[in-house]
Amino acid sequence: MPAVSLTQRLKNKARRFLERPGTTVGLRRFAELLPQIEARGDELTELDDSELTDAGREARDFVEICAVGREAAWLLGLALVFGAAARMGVRRLLR
Numbered sequence: 001m002p003a004v005s006l007t008q009r010l011k012n013k014a015r016r017f018l019e020r021p022g023t024t025v026g027l028r029r030f031a032e033l034l035p036q037i038e039a040r041g042d043e044l045t046e047l048d049d050s051e052l053t054d055a056g057r058e059a060r061d062f063v064e065i066c067a068v069g070r071e072a073a074w075l076l077g078l079a080l081v082f083g084a085a086a087r088m089g090v091r092r093l094l095r
Contacts (some may be wrong), residue, residue, distance in 0.1 A: 033063055040067035049075075 017023060044067055047055060052075070056068045 033066070036063045037066045037070065040064060041071055044068060044071040047071075 018025075040063060044052060044055065052068065052071060055064075056072065059065045059068050
């Protein structure tokens, strides 16, 4: 039997939970953490890639994990947008 990754197990559990009729998820406790996540994010913007990677490895509490993940997602999004724009520019130059 193949090993199932932790990520896949979590996805399966979340899917089963959300598919149950009448299931609701309260987000209030997470919304209350947003100011802390945003404050930590302000500090993380100053880190370079390797420092951000280290911060991700060292993250232990929920706020820190979310803040690092948010910053990493932001940087990845920027890289994708600028990478796509660069590829479009190169294609136009090659025409």
